[in-house]
Amino acid sequence: MEQNEAGDAQTLVNILNQEQSEDPNFFFRAKFDNEERISNIFWRDTMMLEDYRIYGYVLVFDTTYRTNRYNLICAPFVSINNHWHNCMFAYAFIGDEKTKSFVWLLETFKKAMEDKTPTSIFTDQDKAMANAIEQVLPNTRHRLCIWHLEQNAITRFGALKKDKEFKHAFNQCLKWCLIEQEFEEKWQAMMHDLIAHSWYKRVYELKEKWRLALSRDFFSTGILSSQRSESTNHAIGFKASKATTLTEFYTIFEKTTNRWRSTEKYDEFTCSKSITFTSLPLSRMLKHAAQIALKAIMIFL
Structure with missing residues (x-):
């Protein structure tokens, strides 16, 4: 070889x-x-x-x-x-x-x-x-990459995999919250449903790199x-x-x-x-x- x-x-x-x-x-x-x-x-x-x-x-x-x-x-x-x-x-x-x-x-x-x-x-x-x-x-x-975050989250839903409300809330935080206050409120409400959430904490710490509310001040051609x-x-x-x-x-x-x-x-x-x-x-x-x-x-x- x-x-x-x-x-x-x-x-x-x-x-x-x-x-x-x-x-x-x-x-x-x-x-x-x-x-x-x-x-x-x-x-x-x-x-x-x-x-x-x-x-x-x-x-x-x-x-x-x-x-x-x-x-x-x-x-x-x-x-x-x-x-x-x-x-x-x-x-x-x-x-x-x-x-x-x-x-x-x-x-x-x-x-x-x-x-x-x-x-x-x-x-x-x-x-x-x-x-x-x-x-x-x-x-x-x-x-x-939003797509990678979404795919990684799916593997960490655990017992919440069947919880449509939780998955909807996560998707909203990931893709649709354009206002910072709205994002923080939905994210904190979502976190109450998690027992073990170390991965989500790490993702939150990196929010400056993916949150839509913090990505409107630079050119990105709309790529997410x-x-x-x-x-x-x-x-x-x-x-x-x-x-x-x-x-x-x-x-x-x-x-x-x-x-x-x-x-x-x-x-x-x-x-x-x-x-x-x-x-x-x-x-x-x-x-x-x-x-x-x-x-x-x-x-x-």
Whole structure:
């Protein structure tokens, strides 16, 4: 397995070197362990950099997916474009989920993106990742994935799993309380129903990173979770498996990215031929504004 990994990793490095010779702005980095084996590898092409310059205000980063022969951790950097579709900024594999690995990965990402940092970043509850973000991206607003919190809560409902009122209250606190006082009242009322609630206490202590009432003062494009990254992994993983080599994975990754770009081109064409409409009567001035507004917004982004 080690011999296969060494040969496969070298083949991937050769492919990335070839990409760089054809695209001078292509960027990749590899990190080796003490035995001279690749432990981390990162890459992005020129188009990803261009997309990041336009849409890189919000970053979604998730590392809960592994689909390769060596059980390396998939680490896509994604967001959404102006058509609300997935947009790839970079991709990486890392050997573990320790703070040191995340620091290397985020520093590499930052360097690849001309030191431009996102306004906000969405992740899961991984503590090592949070430490790395605080160290490398101190001015970026770190938000927790609502979807992950919801899934983790389900496993901790215990005897309350059948209590519809409790689950409704938790869902309200998680997704719908836009006023701080409303959130505090509902959360405290909900906590009275819990006997053992250490996990909920920890979640409450992290409320600055997920509560809606505290997330209205910064730009997040309306994203509430890291499901964008998960959907990226699943889109790539559609043809990948535990037996997939790194070089095979790269081929699948390229096909997926090209498909997304083709979809964006189609969206751009469709949008350019569309006319905004409304049920309200429009004056000539408002009709003119409706025809050019989206294009102006796209240029601004």
